[in-house]
Amino acid sequence: MAAEGGWVWMYGVAGGDLKPFADGVAGIGGTPPRTITAAGLTAIVGDVGNREYGEAALRRNLEDLDWLARTARAHHAVLESVARRGSVVPMRLATLFASDAGVTGTLAERAGDFRGALSLISARSEWGVKAYAVKPADPAGEPGRPEAGREGPATGPGAAYLQRRRAQLTASNDARAEALASAQAVHAELGRFAVSSRLYPPQAPDLAGQQTPMVLNAAYLVSDERAREFTAAVADLTARHRFLQLTLTGPWPAYSFVGEGDRSGPR
Amino acid sequence: MTSGNMVGPAPGAVRRSSAGGPQTANLADILERVLDKGLVIAGDIRVNLLDIELLTIKLRLVIASLDTAKQVGINWWESDPWLNAQAADRAAERSGDREELEEENRQLRSRVRALEARSHDGG
Numbered sequence: 001m002a003a004e005g006g007w008v009w010m011y012g013v014a015g016g017d018l019k020p021f022a023d024g025v026a027g028i029g030g031t032p033p034r035t036i037t038a039a040g041l042t043a044i045v046g047d048v049g050n051r052e053y054g055e056a057a058l059r060r061n062l063e064d065l066d067w068l069a070r071t072a073r074a075h076h077a078v079l080e081s082v083a084r085r086g087s088v089v090p091m092r093l094a095t096l097f098a099s100d101a102g103v104t105g106t107l108a109e110r111a112g113d114f115r116g117a118l119s120l121i122s123a124r125s126e127w128g129v130k131a132y133a134v135k136p137a138d139p140a141g142e143p144g145r146p147e148a149g150r151e152g153p154a155t156g157p158g159a160a161y162l163q164r165r166r167a168q169l170t171a172s173n174d175a176r177a178e179a180l181a182s183a184q185a186v187h188a189e190l191g192r193f194a195v196s197s198r199l200y201p202p203q204a205p206d207l208a209g210q211q212t213p214m215v216l217n218a219a220y221l222v223s224d225e226r227a228r229e230f231t232a233a234v235a236d237l238t239a240r241h242r243f244l245q246l247t248l249t250g251p252w253p254a255y256s257f258v259g260e261g262d263r264s265g266p267r
Numbered sequence: 268m269t270s271g272n273m274v275g276p277a278p279g280a281v282r283r284s285s286a287g288g289p290q291t292a293n294l295a296d297i298l299e300r301v302l303d304k305g306l307v308i309a310g311d312i313r314v315n316l317l318d319i320e321l322l323t324i325k326l327r328l329v330i331a332s333l334d335t336a337k338q339v340g341i342n343w344w345e346s347d348p349w350l351n352a353q354a355a356d357r358a359a360e361r362s363g364d365r366e367e368l369e370e371e372n373r374q375l376r377s378r379v380r381a382l383e384a385r386s387h388d389g390g
Contacts, residue, residue: 010310055312062314069294076297092305096312106308117306128296156376158369198304203295249292255300259307 005050008097011078012088012253013107013114016040025081028074029053036100038107041114044082045103048096058094076253083125083253089117090253117258123224124195125251129234130203131186131216132245133179175243182241183216189237193230194220198256212245219256227251 009028016037027033027046036043051057061067075093082088097103107114191197202214222230231248238246 007312010308013306055314058312058314068298072294072297072301073292075301076292090301090305092307093301094312094314095308095310098311102311106310110308113306156369156372158372162369200299200303203299249296252300255304259304 007048007050007053008100008103009046009048009053010091010095010097010103010106011044011046011075012082012090013118014042014044014082014086014088015118016042017086018042018044018082018088019085021081023081025078026074027078028071033078036103036107038104039111041107041111043103043107044078044088045097045100046078053096058096062094079253079255083251087118087122087124088253089114089121089258090255121221121254121257124221124254124257125224125227126254126256127220127222127227127230127248127250128252129186129190129216129218129220130214130247130249131179131183131241132212132247133176133183133215134212134243134245179213179215179243182244186237186241186244186246187216187218190218190220190230190233193226193233194222196221196257200256215244219252221254221257 011033018035020035021033025033029046029048029052031046031048033044033046036045052061061071072093079088079090097106187197187199198219200217200219202217220230234246234248238244
């Protein structure tokens with residue numbers, strides 16, 4: 001039961017046969033997750049306090065990047081722990097109920113949707129693939145760098161600078177176009193191994209912790225029996241595209257493939 | 268760039284976020300999934316995550332969709348002309364300024380040469 005003045009945080013929904021937690025995952029606010037079973041489904045939930053997770057506090061806290069990061073990681077850690085034992089439909093962050101009865105009611109009311117989502121992701125996992133454009137070697141040196149022996153009355157440093165700059169921009173545009181084309185080719189190729197795929201917008205370099213520009217940010221739902229084939233394909237594509245560097249993450253709980261046809265909440 | 272994240276030729280080099288616990292998963296990857304994906308069901312607290320200012324300002328991660336990026340070139344990299352068409356335009360503008368300066372410089376040099384030649388002739 002939720003504590004007095006508290007809320008029930010819903011992490012996700014699994015089938016009725018979910019094995020119990022054994023790995024001591026901490027959960028949101030350090031409270032270990034528990035389960036509520038109804039309608040042949042298991043909701044993974046946790047108890048959270050009103051002071052931090054009540055409506056007003058939640059609005060404030062979601063604006064706090066540190067709080068958000070901590071909470072998102074805790075939410076994800078629980079789902080990852082469940083996903084290791086079986087399929088789980090992840091909930092959007094901050095799905096909260098006033099009591100266990102609210103959770104039980106939702107499991108019953110939305111049982112069809114949950115089962116549909118579970119059957120789509122059953123024995124499948126989400127994999128993330130990002131492609132970064134590899135910046136080509138600068139063909140003409142750094143702009144504005146003085147070069148001895150090239151200064152004369154006809155070609156001063158300014159004209160030389162312009163020549164270098166033009167050569168640079170041309171090479172850059174070619175490389176950029178090739179990187180984008182390669183990213184499309186990679187996405188098409190990986191799609192052959194996947195049941196479904198989603199494109200995310202490229203992440204800003206600061207957030208991604210990468211200095212090179214991202215040209216592809218995709219998620220693939222891959223059948224577990226093809227996972228090895230899929231990861232091998234990513235490695236193979238890395239070798240084939242000289243203007244791209246690929247990273248693979250996963251397997252993830254199937255976050256990107258459970259929102260289909262949902263009309264009940266804000267998007 | 269963390270080279271450990273890159274996929275090497277061997278599948279063994281592949282990073283698996285679950286291998287080292289959740290801390291190894293990139294925060295941006297987690298945020299875009301838990302905030303933008305996942306099943307949305309109406310709980311007892313209605314928080315429209317898209318209304319949260321943070322998400323529209325700091326977390327537009329998410330600065331241009333890939334489709335947009337393809338149409339206009341990648342514009343989300345603020346400062347690098349290699350990526351940013353606007354920055355490239357600005358660089359071109361600066362080049363334009365340099366062209367003017369270069370022209371002015373050229374004229375001044377020819378005037379100096381003319382003056383030097385005149386002073387040689389006179390002296």
